[in-house]
Amino acid sequence: MADETHGGPDRRSVTAKVLALLDAFTPRAPELTLTQMARRSGLSLSTAYRRAAELVEWGALERDAEGRYRIGLRLWEVASLAPRGLGLREAAMPFLEDLYEVTRENVQLAVREGHELVFVERIAGRHAIPVLTRVGGRFDLHSTGVGLVLLAHAPVDVQDGVLRGPLRSHTPMTVTDPARLRALLAEVRRQGYAVSAGQVTTDALSVAAPVTGARGEVVAAVSLVVRMGEARPAALAPVVQAAARGISRALGSGPAVR
């Protein structure tokens, strides 16, 4: 079935256009009018309208009372089958709960996606230090504890790409010098956990450990985020590492977990 283009040739495939419509939604713009959706996806209004209607029919998009579009529950259902999303989260949850119960601090679980990380789960203590993360949200790899773990165990080309920069400086403590960052990553691999002390916000410290999959590869990172000065990283590391090992075991990882 042919897809007509308007207002000049749009050489993208229909699949690409459909995905562009989904891509129009962001954490800052979770609800969009047809016009906004068309503009953000670079589609003509009529193409956006027809594709959106098909997505609504299936349930990938929903319309609210004012006629605005938003991501539909049906898409969330299918996406819940992503092994690196809810699958990982389900396996990890008992260990994250335990970690939260014994510490009452922020607990985070993240995976790497390209040159960034995505938070898959977060348990935020009501009285714990506020953190900016959102489940499903992204962050850079070179500043957070989970990011440093994921970067330390990433393929060489990913490390090189990240180290080439730009490396955003969140605070004066963020390590943005490539040589220092490389040494830091080697240290993370050597000691088996990462410490981010004031490198994201000056008042927070995180300790993170790697989660390994069935083939021993690092598939995720788990961390505890506490207020700076409240605890020594070396004292937090064992409980974080124990949780990471528990999750690794639940994922079928062998005994070679470090």
Place this chain on the structure above:
Amino acid sequence: MADETHGGPDRRSVTAKVLALLDAFTPRAPELTLTQMARRSGLSLSTAYRRAAELVEWGALERDAEGRYRIGLRLWEVASLAPRGLGLREAAMPFLEDLYEVTRENVQLAVREGHELVFVERIAGRHAIPVLTRVGGRFDLHSTGVGLVLLAHAPVDVQDGVLRGPLRSHTPMTVTDPARLRALLAEVRRQGYAVSAGQVTTDALSVAAPVTGARGEVVAAVSLVVRMGEARPAALAPVVQAAARGISRALGSGPAVR
């Protein structure tokens, strides 16, 4: 761009074919070979291959080390923007955690999707009675506590559709008689909570309450699932209703929450 069909005319649009590929994945089949994906979506191998390649390029699908396809993290990221999925879940989480902490029982959050419910969150106590639910999983509306709440507040045509049946009997306690079910739903609306006693499994009892949205409409249901005989429903109802009200308030619901 035209989409060729093979082995007979396939009149579905490209969008429908792309969505059919995603639909091929289920909780029982979260990883599929190309052949399985093509068969389940009713697409020719070559069409499935081309569409899947586009989905992989965008990140809606991923391939594992053995070349099998699975739902990708990128789709999960976009889907996390669904207001009725993670959005609701984020607003509800503190109240669900509180409910779990004071009871140590199973806590569930569900929304209605057509004639079924979808579990959006579940906190399972390690020592609580085992329940069969999965986040992102579906269940019928006429048996569980959350289902009865959602059905009691569903539009009339949805109620009529569900009551026309078939109504699956999980245990001898499941209410499958339309007239009795209608009376039960009226009771749920009247008392402000639902009780499912042995209607899903003979050993479990659940008490559920409605969560309302910004316009006062019921958007979700929260429940506590305990072992039969461990607590009286009337004793559990207030704590479940309090959690439901807290979530409703977080969603911007007015004071008219019942």
